[in-house]
Amino acid sequence: MMRAFELTKTKVRYPGSDFPALDDVSVGADEGEIVLLLGSNNAGKSTFCRLLNGLVPNSIPAQVGGKAEVLGRDVRRTSVARLATLVGMVFQEPDNQLFCMSVEEEVAFGPENLAIPRAEIIARVEWALEAVGLSGYNARSPSNLSGGEKQRLVIAAALSMRPRLLVLDEPAYALDPAGRLDLYALLRLLRERYGMTIIIAERDAEEMAELCDRVILLRNGRVVADGPPSEVLSDIDEVVAAGVSPPQIAHLSSLLADRFPGKTRPFLTTDDAEKEIADLVRTAGSGAP
Amino acid sequence: MNASVTARRLPIISLQDVRFSYEGGIEALKGVSLSVARGENVAVVGGNGSGKTTLAKHLNGLLKPSSGRVLVGGEDSSKTSVAMLARTVGYVFQNPDYQLFCTSVEEEVRFGPKNMGFGRDDESALAERALKLMDISHLREQSPVSLSLGDRRKIAIASVLATSPIVLILDEPTTGLDSVESAQLMATLDVLRSEGMTVVLITHDMRLVAQHMDRVVVMSEGSVALDAGVEEAFSDPDRLRRCKLLAPPITVLAQRLQAQGVLPKGAATPLQLVELVARVRGERQ
Structure with missing residues (x-):
């Protein structure tokens, strides 16, 4: 089985910043794993996510030292467009990621930019909407959807690129408690049905033990713990020291x-x-x- | 707090069958009646789109009811300016950047009392007290935009506190904060509550509600689905789930142990539950 990602002594420093955003990070994951990146604000979670889809350093300038591979490809030598077909990215606020007039256009946008045949695009849109439980929403306006539905739509738009990795940076931020549990059920389903690798960055560990196979605990840009939730989340002192409530x-x-x-x-x-x-x-x- | 005590206290805010529709006809409040007594601590919770924020914006007159009545400190909100109502009710927005516009923290915190025509001495005293309460005196010279979200939240709260309101309304004040920042903020709110401040907290975080608040108003589809003490509000998991909410894990566990006769009630945090276990074990020995 291929490694979903592999960072080796990876260091990321943004121009003008005194401290590296990621510092000497050596960590990886197998395909099909659900991995939680846990840490407080400024722990390096977002940089980690953006490195996995090449936004850092290919669009957001940064010095990257060490090795950073996603599905066997060097992130620095792979175009953002190519990585976009391998790594789907979902950010905090669905409203900042939706811009089309209809649900269908929103989901078709990514594959359209890959110049994929029309029939294939239609098939992908239907598949992605079905996968997130939004079948039949095709003609609806994204702005009239509920918060939870919008987040599902953003995920469908990422899925339509048929990525092997799905990276979500605080995806539950704008969701109510029930919406959060629905989201986690969806992520488990995506892994079970499609063997997708799922990376979730969160600052809150509540309810995460049941979702994840692995927890990577970040503190000031460094990995301070890496293992199954039963191990990492039981080390309360380490979790608290990382600024995360256990x-x-x-x-x-x-x-x-x-x-x-x-x-x-x-x-x-x-x-x-x-x-x-x-x-x-x-x-x-x-x-x- | 039991109901008879609440009833004897004078309501500082009262809503009578309030209905409200946004332009375009969506009815966001469908007949809401409730009152908040002086010194009470009320959490307003509910799913996305349940009407929480619309309700909160009625409590200080930012929105006026389409029908029904809102009384703030005895004044009808439809007949009183937002500026007048702000003397009674301070509102802290979810996004602090909607509120912050001055070049220094101190200016920001002084703006409210200055604008309300407090004398220069009062203005200084109120601003100093608010800076101290929120523990941001050391930031007074800094520009709010250069600070972290946690600090910007504190500045936004301080600038509202400086106007000396009777009621403080906070719309999801811990969103975007990490656990350290969030715990600091809630500890400060506890201090304010202990000094008699009436607090209305809108939040998605049920752990904060269980640990810090007395009363819970559950909104669902524009109506009050439940208005009760914290214990009771979290006692029916199915009802909560229908309202898109979940009780905190410790609350669920404490209630199960109580139902089995293992522990008495009263644990809202892991530490409190351990104390209960120790007490019960001690009694048995």
Whole structure:
């Protein structure tokens, strides 16, 4: 299986900036993984995302040191147009990314610029709208859609390029809590059905443990932890030091372990928490471990 | 807070069967009635497009009802200028850049009280107090546009606080902030609340609601779907989901443990839940 991306001692510095936005980053992912880039504001998440689709340094000038490969291609030597067919990009605010009169035009815009035959474009539009649950919305005006629908439309527009990687920079920013869960269900579906690699940058780890296979924790442009959510999100001190509030249940697990050493097993889900705490309370004073 | 206590307090804001339609005919509020008492802390929550922000803009007269009545400090908002109502109600926009326009932080914070005709001494005192409360005195000489989003939010709040309002309305003040900035902001709001400020907080973050607010107004499709204390508001997951909301994980867990008779109620944070476990274990031993 091909690596979705591979950064090796990667350093990114913007002109005029005193500090590198990414510093000595060595990290990669396999195709088909769902990876969370977790960090506070200014941790380097957006630079990481923009490097993966070549916006940095090909459109946004920056010095890039070390190696940066996406699907085996050197990002610096690959055109933004070519990368756009491999890496779909979704930003925070759907309103800033929508500009067409109809849903259909919006989704067709990318492939039209690739000079793909008309029949193929129509097929891709239908496929992309179906994938995000917007079939039949073709003639609707994007500006009349709800916040969640707009975000789905932006994702459909990225999907119509048939990318192998989907990179989302804080995609839940403008969504309500239910819209956020719907978005995560959609991302899981895209991975299951199409084997797509999904990279999500977020500053909030709540509800992420169930979505992601891997968490890369960034702090001041450096990778400070990289592993499965059960490992990275349980290290509360590291998460907090990175300026991220830990998921409540993981935080609880860690606080209980500190307060009652050896009496609970670590947990990440509400169900497991319920069992552990019920046992902990019921065994109190009974002499049981 | 129990209902009888609320009832005895004088409402500072009251909405009576308020309906509002935007141009083009979309009815954003479909008969909303509620009142906010002095000193209360109310979260207004709901999905995208539920009418939260439209409701909030009625609380200070930025929008006037198409029908029904809004009373702010006893004045009918339809018959009173926004400038007059601003003496009672301060409004902090979601995007601080809509509010900030001066060249220095200090000027920005002084602008409100100056504009309202407070005397020069009062203006200084109010501005200093607001700068101190928001912990931005050290930024007074700086230009707001050069600062981070977290700092710009604080400046926007300080400039509203400097007008000495009775009610502070904040529209999603933590959006775009990271956890450190967000915790700082909420800690400051806690100080204001402890000093008796009436706070209306519009937010998508249910963890903040559970930890910091007393009362929750749930908006759904332009109506008040629920108006209750925090515990009760988060007690029915299905109802919340229909309103496009989710209770925070700790609240869900605490309620399940309470239903099983494992723990008493009262945990809104992981730390509080651990304290409850320790207390119950202690009692058993």
